[in-house]
Amino acid sequence: MIFTPLGYRFTVSIMSETATAEARPYHHGDLRRALIAAARRLLEAEGPSALSLRAVAREAGVSPAAPYHHFKDKSELLDAVAHEGWEMLNAALASARVDTQSTHDKLVALGVAYVCFARDNPSVYRVMYNSSRDREDLSPALKETGAYRQVRDALMAGADPVDHVGLELATSAAWCAAHGLAEMASFRQFDQIKATVGGEEAFFRGLFGHMRVFPDEPAE
Amino acid sequence: MIFTPLGYRFTVSIMSETATAEARPYHHGDLRRALIAAARRLLEAEGPSALSLRAVAREAGVSPAAPYHHFKDKSELLDAVAHEGWEMLNAALASARVDTQSTHDKLVALGVAYVCFARDNPSVYRVMYNSSRDREDLSPALKETGAYRQVRDALMAGADPVDHVGLELATSAAWCAAHGLAEMASFRQFDQIKATVGGEEAFFRGLFGHMRVFPDEPAE
């Protein structure tokens, strides 16, 4: 890289064609993604109440009006954050499900993965939850790989006679249990028992190990 | 009650000594309670995001500065709303527990009561949840009659050898499940299955009926 009196600008514009712009040219390159990432950063650093559109723009190093070229309004940005969150969660669940044998182990593994995601991304998880509320359906793409589907599939493998209603109830029960623990995982009130059973993840595992969502599900 | 040219004011001031003031004299009488009630009304009518101190004062028919004679700041008002919510919830649980025999029935009854409270007071429930977060302990009075305690007592009656850690895990599991369902109870995604099993409360009952928090808990 050669610096000449006019070289800086020139160099940068070359760079922005080959790699992601670093010294930030006028056009950002992928502001949409950058805004979502900034929102996630802000959420986990400051909590959901600190997430304003202006703050996100600030965090992304861009003017307050810039996001409006990529999102209709604030809620559309939040939806995008939630969508990305679901994709990450679904991927985490899918990989947790891989190396387990019994249905019960699969369910525990799914539950622990779910809760760990929520523990590591509590504010994003909250945004995901809020954006699911009042929504008849998630996007089709999410539905196919979704948490609900993954839990139901795991359950289905373990249920002998496929009782449709029972399966839905069991899936809902499992999902509710996971959501409940996900939200409460960081309650200070659990500090003592976490220590007693040997750490947070052991606590999660113990909880899910205690639960049965099918009346006839065998104990371990 | 006699109306004279000067009578109105006089009558009111008499009234305020005998009954709760209705035509509202200068001094309110019990603004603290009125503010909490106004907050609950606002919460359930407009949702948590609409709850500002100014709005609460407005709803109570009082100037924006008035609440500061009763609460240090906004968060202290929210704490009071949460506290009242816990009292109501605890009372609902206590009365649900009364006329059931088996441990399993008791647990289902507790779970259904818990979830119905959250369904009927979703925004207050959210405030309660938020105010519990990051708090090592609730107030001692709440603890004694609290949800956790009631669930644990119900479980204890059913567990033969009292395994302390197991009991705590089971209580936590039950609480998480209840919280999870409480939060998700109104999800549109459950509309279909609710209809299938015969209504919302049947859905709740079905879910809790499906769950076991003790591995060896007998099926119904």
Place this chain on the structure above:
DNA sequence: TGTACATCAGTGAACGCGCGTTCACTGATGTAC
């Protein structure tokens, strides 16, 4: 290959708004003599 021009994706100033909180005030109430 150059050039004119449309379009895209930024800027930064400005809008109106409701918020939490403070302030000096005042009307009502309780109390001591």
Place this chain on the structure above:
DNA sequence: TGTACATCAGTGAACGCGCGTTCACTGATGTAC
């Protein structure tokens, strides 16, 4: 029983703030000829 006075619990105007969103603008990019 009356009166002086302290205290309590309101009022309403004002503060500074950050927000979501709009606007006219401009620099950068892509495209047709």
